[in-house]
Amino acid sequence: MRTIIVGTRQSALALTQTGQAVEQLKQIAAAHGIECQFEIKKIVTKGDRILDVTLSKVGGKGLFVKEIEQALLDGEIDMAVHSMKDMPFELPEGLVVGAVPQREDARDALITRGHRSLDELPQGALVGTSSLRRASQLQHARPDLKIESVRGNIDSRLRKLEEDNFDAILLAAAGLHRIGWQDRISAYLPPEVCLPAVGQGALCIECRGGDAFMLDLLGKFQHEPTALAVRAERAFLGRLNGGCQVPLGAYASVSESSSGGAEPLLTLTGMVGTPDGTTMLKESVSGSDPEALGLLVADKLIAQGADRILAEVRE
Structure with missing residues (x-):
């Protein structure tokens, strides 16, 4: 029986979603006669250590994954459970995405005093977020908010x-x-108001590319519609060289092809905005090739000046 060491951040949420993923993998293994057991290893990342600085000022990519990926490369763990939105576009050589399970709700949630909606917040209300993406879209919708x-x-x-x-x-x-x-949520912000981060709501199960046992097991955990949507969103991210430190968002939905073909139809919406929300660029395109779709939406935004906005933010 193989013992699978699972790496994760040590926050309550990370441990919860890792535990849920492990329980699902246990059921998959049992259903396919695969003998294995799991152990969870907690790993502290740079993003967990630096809490007094905004994400946009910490800089760099992979703030919440680098140490975990190093443990994978060093053979200290066999797989890692990440939030997909924390994943940089390029993975270290030797590591692969073994599975993208079914996505949870991708939307942003508003938690307010008195259970108010965004429209019901008082003039000049103080709103907390560490995300430039959320701040940009919130300021665009409600310029009065602080x-x-x-x-x-x-x-x-x-x-x-x-x-x-x-x-x-x-x-x-x-x-x-x-x-x-869920009961703490006052209102869900629809993508029309606040487009989610790339991969938000999805998990990334990462493993070594040469580990045939893990690749076989994780392949049975894959949810193809979620994986397709995430591929489109991440192609958009890669084209714009995005990360936590820029106001960029994307969300892809997947439906059956309108032409009756076997390939599903994806609709991808991408946004880039200035941090103060005064400029908000958005594009939506449909297609069947997730990578081509991500590049197309990104290029449409670049034609409108998205690259200049992102360059100014990085500087």
């Missing part, structure tokens, strides 16, 4: 809503769902 950075795990950010005089904070709905705190 945005301040708030970092930390879900629990600490929710606590700041009560203790630090925030009127609202923005979090990924998927994390709140996975941890069982």
Whole structure:
């Protein structure tokens, strides 16, 4: 029987979603007669250590995955469970995405005092978020709002809503769902108002490219519609050289081909905005090739000046 060591961040959410993934893999293994057992290894990442600086100022990519990926390369763990939105576009040589399980809710969630919606927030309300993407779109929708950075795990950010005089904070709905705190959500922000981060709501199960046992097991965990959507979003990300430190978002939906063909139809919407929300570029395109779709939407935004916006933000 093989013992599979699973690497994860040590936050409550990371441990919860890793535990859920492991339980599903146990069921898959049992159904296919694969003998294995799992052990979870907690790993601290740079993004976990630096909590007093906004993500856009910490810089670099892979803030929440590099140390875990190194453990994979060193053979200390056999697979890793990441939030897909934390994954840089390029993976280290020797590592691959072994599976993309079915996506949770990709939307952003608003948690407010008095359970208010975005439209019901008072003039000049103070909203907390560590994401330039969320801040840009929120300022575009409500220029009167005051945005301040708030970092930390879900629990600490929710606590700041009560203790630090925030009127609202923005979090990924998927994390709140996975941890069982749906009742804290005051309103879901539709993609038309706040386009999610690339891969938001999806998990990335990473392993070594040469580990045939893991690739076989994880292949049975793959959810193809989610994987297709994520491929389109990540192609968009790669073309724009995006990351946590830029106001960029993308979301792909998957449906059956309208022509009755075997290939599913994807619709990808991408956005790039200025941090203050005064300029907001968006494009939506449909197609069947996820990578080609991601590149096309990115190129349409570049033609409108997205590359200049992103260059200014990085500087």
